[in-house]
Amino acid sequence: MPDWLRTVNDFLLPYRMPTLMFLSGLLVPRSLEKPLTRYYWGKYQLVLWPYLIWSGIHMVQHIPAGPITNPQNWIATGYLWFLFFIGVYYSIAPFMRYFPAWCPPTFFAIMALALPEGHPERFAYFAIFFFSGALVATHAKLLDAILRGGWVIGGAGLVAVAFGTLATRVDTQYETWGAPFSICGIAVAIYLASRVNGRSWTIPFRFIGRSSLVFYVAHFPIIYGAWTLFTLWSDARPDTISIALFFLALSACTGLAYFQNIPPIKWLFRAPSFPSISTKKWK
Numbered sequence: 001m002p003d004w005l006r007t008v009n010d011f012l013l014p015y016r017m018p019t020l021m022f023l024s025g026l027l028v029p030r031s032l033e034k035p036l037t038r039y040y041w042g043k044y045q046l047v048l049w050p051y052l053i054w055s056g057i058h059m060v061q062h063i064p065a066g067p068i069t070n071p072q073n074w075i076a077t078g079y080l081w082f083l084f085f086i087g088v089y090y091s092i093a094p095f096m097r098y099f100p101a102w103c104p105p106t107f108f109a110i111m112a113l114a115l116p117e118g119h120p121e122r123f124a125y126f127a128i129f130f131f132s133g134a135l136v137a138t139h140a141k142l143l144d145a146i147l148r149g150g151w152v153i154g155g156a157g158l159v160a161v162a163f164g165t166l167a168t169r170v171d172t173q174y175e176t177w178g179a180p181f182s183i184c185g186i187a188v189a190i191y192l193a194s195r196v197n198g199r200s201w202t203i204p205f206r207f208i209g210r211s212s213l214v215f216y217v218a219h220f221p222i223i224y225g226a227w228t229l230f231t232l233w234s235d236a237r238p239d240t241i242s243i244a245l246f247f248l249a250l251s252a253c254t255g256l257a258y259f260q261n262i263p264p265i266k267w268l269f270r271a272p273s274f275p276s277i278s279t280k281k282w283k
Contacts, residue, residue: 025133
């Protein structure tokens, strides 16, 4: 990886996955307005099902991730750990509403500090952002403070730039003490996105956003499979192959996203509905 690209990657590291977790948490209060049967059925269809499908594909394709027969390998499998984590967060979210909204992120912050390195620590660390998103969603004034901008966003922007710069020099990944600084960057990202929302040039990005599950689960198997073929048949430089793989994955995922509502492609990303389970009775 070129040094400049590694630097950009490290700068964004405190904000990329925390932002996705935060945005997922923003959807929790609205989702919980549904009856619990409908709520959990939706999470099974759109979270658990694609996780199981693509985890199986990943373990079959990527030997170090297997064997597929080992139940432990199905826990936070490879690049799909994000989907596993939010699946668990969504599962426990209905029980968290019996506590003040500030309790879950505080509880998981304490857990992240106490747990050893590895999946348990990461699980607690990202839960801070997920349930912080739910907290903001239940307090309109907090979200208004972000969207109105002004000195709040200006200050948050300075903090985010400083912390991102620090992340290029020091390993800050999964460090609980850095969570407040990451939230500053998330606030800036939300503010900037609100300012460009609806612009014509954002149409491709909104398409990707609405189909983010497709791009997320499908990109790695496409890249990994094509990389294996390219390295067998081509003597091209790795950076040249990487550029080709980027556009190949982008094109393939766009095609899958465009046809994602048509069986059997649909069943790669959403569990089939059965006649005995009708959403009409829950409306």
